Amino acid sequence: MLHQPPKPPYLWPVMLSGITAISFAAVLIKSCQAPPLAIAFYRLGFASLLLLPVFTAKKGFQQLRSTDILWAALAGLFLSLHFILWIYSLSYTSVASSVVFVTTNPLFVSLLGWLLFREKPGIRIFLAIMLVLLGGGLIAGRSSLSGTANFGNLLALGGAVMASCYLLVGRYLRTRMGILPYITICYGITAILLLTAALIFKVQLWGFAGRTWMFFLLLALGPQLVGHSAFNWGLKYFSTPKIAMLIITEPVGSALLAWAILRQMPTGFEAGGGLLILAGVYLTVTEKPVRATPL
Numbered sequence: 001m002l003h004q005p006p007k008p009p010y011l012w013p014v015m016l017s018g019i020t021a022i023s024f025a026a027v028l029i030k031s032c033q034a035p036p037l038a039i040a041f042y043r044l045g046f047a048s049l050l051l052l053p054v055f056t057a058k059k060g061f062q063q064l065r066s067t068d069i070l071w072a073a074l075a076g077l078f079l080s081l082h083f084i085l086w087i088y089s090l091s092y093t094s095v096a097s098s099v100v101f102v103t104t105n106p107l108f109v110s111l112l113g114w115l116l117f118r119e120k121p122g123i124r125i126f127l128a129i130m131l132v133l134l135g136g137g138l139i140a141g142r143s144s145l146s147g148t149a150n151f152g153n154l155l156a157l158g159g160a161v162m163a164s165c166y167l168l169v170g171r172y173l174r175t176r177m178g179i180l181p182y183i184t185i186c187y188g189i190t191a192i193l194l195l196t197a198a199l200i201f202k203v204q205l206w207g208f209a210g211r212t213w214m215f216f217l218l219l220a221l222g223p224q225l226v227g228h229s230a231f232n233w234g235l236k237y238f239s240t241p242k243i244a245m246l247i248i249t250e251p252v253g254s255a256l257l258a259w260a261i262l263r264q265m266p267t268g269f270e271a272g273g274g275l276l277i278l279a280g281v282y283l284t285v286t287e288k289p290v291r292a293t294p295l
Contacts, residue, residue: 007237015246018230023253025223026099027261029090032215034208036087037198039216041205044083044191046220048184055184064181071173072182076189078166083190084197086159092152099250100136100273101156106244107133108164113240116168125241128280132248135276138269167231167240174235183229245284252277 032039055061082102089098106129173182198205231243238246252274 005236011234011237014230015234018227018234019246019249019253021222021227021230022247022250023257025219025227025250026090027257028215028219028223029087031211031261032219033212034216035198035203036091037084037194037201037203038205038208039219040080040083040087041191041194041198042213042216043219043224044080044187044194046217047224048188048191050220050225051180051184051187055180058180063178064185068173068177068181069185071169072177072185073189075166075169075173075182076186077193078162078169079186080190080193080197082159082162082166083194084159085155085162089152089155089159092155093149097149097153098156101153102159102163103248103250104133104136104157105160105164105167106241106248108161109167109244110241112164112168113171117171117240124283124286125245128245128283131276131280131283132245135273135280138273138276164244167235167244170232171235171240171243174232179229179233179236183232186232187224242284245281248277249281 029036029039034042086098086102089102106125110125110129170182170186197203231247234243234246
């Protein structure tokens with residue numbers, strides 16, 4: 001079982017800022033007039049470029065071990081696959097359905113975290129997962145009869161598996177590696193892999209409208225640097241299942257933003273599903289840690 005250091009007093013404000021930031025991701029992506037791979041590349045590329053001067057100024061490279069670099073690169077691989085699958089899913093299904101399926105990762109994280117790290121989830125976590133899956137099913141229900149939407153939902157589910165692997169590697173590294181070195185290497189590797197994929201598939205990477213470039217930058221600043229980084233930071237203080245459960249508040253925020261900005265009106269199923277998801281999150285954040293037998 002991984003060591004859990006004392007929680008700082010500002011832990012929950014940071015987590016709430018991360019939840020707010022990632023809720024904007026789906027709406028910003030829907031607003032970009034660019035291929036999915038280009039969106040993913042510029043999101044991570046701009047984030048990496050903003051991090052690199054800070055990392056260099058703090059002489060972060062001198063503190064890195066080769067094994068840590070390899071693990072961070074593996075996290076970057078999983079993150080790149082997560083983004084590719086999820087962003088492509090938004091081309092086939094609704095914002096609400098896509099975000100719900102891609103945030104089913106608490107199920108995978110809980111099982112793998114138990115096997116790998118002996119982070120045994122308590123009964124409240126399992127009940128919370130059931131509530132989240134039920135809520136996700138309600139939110140995604142409107143597209144369940146559409147073959148195209150089902151394909152998009154399947155892509156998003158694959159993105160959930162990759163996100164789970166990304167969180168588990170991050171959980172392992174954050175107990176021994178600072179947040180700045182970790183996210184700089186992880187995001188940088190992810191950007192390089194996304195660029196490679198875009199070049200292989202001959203994806204357009206230039207000639208976009210100024211409005212789209214603005215959305216690229218907003219994706220880097222908000223959902224990536226604030227959102228993802230907040231959760232990566234929190235991996236040092238929370239178990240992986242708990243972080244994964246906090247992330248699943250994203251569908252609720254994304255659905256509300258899609259309603260306000262994209263005029264995608266939430267259905268009664270989406271409203272009911274959102275309440276079930278929030279109930280699951282409440283069970284998660286109020287659960288007391290459960291210790292397991294060490295490996």
